[in-house]
Amino acid sequence: MARIGEAVRRLAERSKDLPAAAVDAAIAVACWSYVMFDAGVDGTFAWWVPLAGALNCLPLLWRRRFPFAVAGITGITTTWLSMVNVLSDVPAAQLxxxxxxxALSPPVKRLIAVVLTIIGISVSILLPRDEALNLGVIGIMFAAAYVLGTSARARRDRIAMLEERALRLTREQETAATRERQRIAREMHDILAHSMSLVAIQAEAGPVVVRSDPDKAAQMFDTIAATSRDALAQLRRSLGVLRSAAETDREPQPGIEALPGLVERVRAAGVDATLRQEGEPRRLPPDLAATVYRLVQESLTNTVRHAGASRVDVRLAWTAGALRLEVTDDGRGPGQAPASGALPPSTSANLSRDGGGHGLVGMRERVAAVGGGLDIGPGPGGTGFRVAATVPLD
Incomplete structure (x- = not known):
């Protein structure tokens, strides 16, 4: 029986490349030929036997679409052919x-078909000839056919499960890659927008200051150099994730401890910038600390590039379960002109302060990623611009 099963499996493997209709037609013809051969050997061949054999085997052409119905039709015709002594050995079509x-029917239909098959076998063998031995042999044949079909169904289900798992894994990898690209894009934007804004403002003011105050001009050029070096260092860290693990230096992202230097660079650009903290500071996870740093960095970048502000205040308020960050300037709010005596906004700006630019979109994505909230709009009394974010600490 094991050899028969192996032969059937090999035949099934070889027939995979053939059209299903051609395979079913060949099976139906083979089963019909066996009925004709069996009737001829036993001397029971008559004019109606080919028609009866066709009625028994022809439904096999639709066995894949209607397995339960085909099993019922072939079962009835097989039982009748056995009772009239046309089939005496192997009921090929019913097998x-x-x-x-x-292989194809749902569990309930499989159970019903098994019960009806047992009844049909018993009726076709015991009633006309009362040969109990044949009942055991035929029963083994049907059991083997059922086991082979069950194995095929299990193999098909396993393949489908593996394909679904591979598809899900591919989608997860694509989603992870997309998120990583977005993260790198946000990092690049924050680093370049902030650093280049400070460099541009210092460079634009340099030719004027170098004639009136050479010492201050030297200080401005030192600020440009320091800002550029810091930007290069941060870019190396951000781009390090694109290299292999052996090439990546595991320097941490800037966090809250780097905020004083960030505010100092803005102050060196000519904006009166302050930083104050309220409450008891806590140690933050690296990703959350980097988020806070980038929010402050992008807010100060917008102030320097677009607000024309003379003053900007950064405030961190620590509570038991959250950190509230607020950056407020006295520059140009939505629909406002720059404040009197303030630095003019950069002419190279391409980021609006009404939430439509890439920087503010990146801020919203960062805050949403840590489960916080972001509020962007006019400052107190409708003057200036305010960015307020709340990030959970738990």
């Missing part, structure tokens, strides 16, 4: 139908 419903 194929048994394999098919075991």
């Amino acid at each position: 194929v139908a048994t394999y098919t419903f075991a």
